[in-house]
Amino acid sequence: MRFRFCGDLDCPDWVLAEISTLAKISSVKLKLICAQVLKDLQGEGIDYEKILKLTSDARFESGDVKATIAVLSFILSSAAKHSVDGDSLSSELQQLGLPKEHATGLCRSYEEKQIPLQDCLRACSLRLNRLDSVSWRVDQTLSSSELQQVNEPLVHLKFNVRDGDGGVTEPFAITVSAEKFRVLLEELRQAQAMMKTLN
Amino acid sequence: MLLVLSEEHKEHLGFLPRVDSAVVGEFGRIAVEFLRKGTNPKIYEAAARKLNVNSEIIQHGVEGLTYLLTESSKLMISEIDFQDSVLVLGFSEELNKLLLQLYLDNRKEIRSILSELAPQLPSYHGLEWRLDVQLASRSLRQQIKPAVTVKLHLDQNGDQTTKILQTDPATLLHLIQQLEQALGEMKTNHCRRIVRNIK
Numbered sequence: 001m002r003f004r005f006c007g008d009l010d011c012p013d014w015v016l017a018e019i020s021t022l023a024k025i026s027s028v029k030l031k032l033i034c035a036q037v038l039k040d041l042q043g044e045g046i047d048y049e050k051i052l053k054l055t056s057d058a059r060f061e062s063g064d065v066k067a068t069i070a071v072l073s074f075i076l077s078s079a080a081k082h083s084v085d086g087d088s089l090s091s092e093l094q095q096l097g098l099p100k101e102h103a104t105g106l107c108r109s110y111e112e113k114q115i116p117l118q119d120c121l122r123a124c125s126l127r128l129n130r131l132d133s134v135s136w137r138v139d140q141t142l143s144s145s146e147l148q149q150v151n152e153p154l155v156h157l158k159f160n161v162r163d164g165d166g167g168v169t170e171p172f173a174i175t176v177s178a179e180k181f182r183v184l185l186e187e188l189r190q191a192q193a194m195m196k197t198l199n
Numbered sequence: 200m201l202l203v204l205s206e207e208h209k210e211h212l213g214f215l216p217r218v219d220s221a222v223v224g225e226f227g228r229i230a231v232e233f234l235r236k237g238t239n240p241k242i243y244e245a246a247a248r249k250l251n252v253n254s255e256i257i258q259h260g261v262e263g264l265t266y267l268l269t270e271s272s273k274l275m276i277s278e279i280d281f282q283d284s285v286l287v288l289g290f291s292e293e294l295n296k297l298l299l300q301l302y303l304d305n306r307k308e309i310r311s312i313l314s315e316l317a318p319q320l321p322s323y324h325g326l327e328w329r330l331d332v333q334l335a336s337r338s339l340r341q342q343i344k345p346a347v348t349v350k351l352h353l354d355q356n357g358d359q360t361t362k363i364l365q366t367d368p369a370t371l372l373h374l375i376q377q378l379e380q381a382l383g384e385m386k387t388n389h390c391r392r393i394v395r396n397i398k
Contacts, residue, residue, distance in 0.1 A: 126328065128363065187337055191335075
């Protein structure tokens with residue numbers, strides 16, 4: 001059976017197995033746990049104590065609590081990944097055996113936070129490195145050991161490059177002569193014009 | 200197959216008949232503990248004081264015992280071979296039986312510890328990927344060149360490294376095909392026969 005929220009593939013066996021665990025919690029509590037998991041997926045941290053309190057009625061063991069969080073994280077992030085709308089997700093979850101109220105509650109929480117979640121996922125997509133900041137300085141070379149009167153402008157450029165994983169920022173400095181700098185600027189302007197047409 | 204003990208080893212083990220069997224049992228326990236967690240020289244001092252001998256003799260005794268156990272476990276020698284190997288040392292019947300029991304009780308655990316010492320290649324930890332399309336470059340406009348960038352996370356003995364790779368979709372498809380063929384090999388009769396016989 002192909003599910004849109006699994007990227008048009010089969011649903012993983014472990015997700016199927018844990019749907020019955022989700023059904024043991026009341027739909028109201030499930031919605032609250034969803035809110036916590038959504039916070040975690042957006043990088044705001046998870047309040048494990050709250051989830052333990054919400055699952056205490058269903059008398060979950062620690063393994064069940066972790067399974068609940070894992071399966072909800074998978075469903076919500078996978079649905080956001082494949083841009084599944086709330087209604088389709090609800091019907092697919094019901095096909096897997098999740099009761100109607102639980103599915104509706106889950107999908108309502110999902111719909112509220114779908115756009116911010118997708119923004120977060122977009123931000124942590126693979127990036128090799130990124131430009132943090134640029135600083136520049138224009139100097140005038142007056143004289144050198146080769147020629148007494150030089151009188152030429154020189155541009156110093158410093159790029160601060162941040163490593164892909166949000167790690168250390170490394171500086172990268174170059175000096176450019178006036179002509180070379182004009183060429184660089186012209187080429188970059190052409191690239192910028194091209195990026196504008198794509199946007 | 201018999202264990203051949205060097206003269207020095209026999210000399211170190213020569214300390215064991217001089218103490219009673221409870222102490223030998225204790226040394227055996229210390230030897231296995233050291234194999235599990237690493238040596239602790241303070242224990243030698245404490246034992247030396249209690250038995251009123253030089254701590255170096257105690258250390259040699261425990262080390263000799265450890266070596267006897269690891270060599271026997273490594274080669275997985277049978278009971279009879281172990282008894283014959285130990286006979287060479289000229290110990291009492293009681294001591295021989297004690298050593299045999301020590302070997303049989305701890306053999307499995309020692310073998311599992313020894314298996315962890317084999318050299319390890321970097322193993323798969325995770326994978327991130329990204330699909331880009333190159334639309335233009337400084338030298339050529341109006342291009343369409345798709346490329347898949349992959350960040351492979353590897354784990355070797357706890358050290359995490361990353362490898363960045365890039366490929367075009369055709370090569371990626373070829374790669375997938377080769378890997379699926381490799382997986383398919385497990386289903387051939389040849390592999391099935393071997394797997395059945397190992398089990």
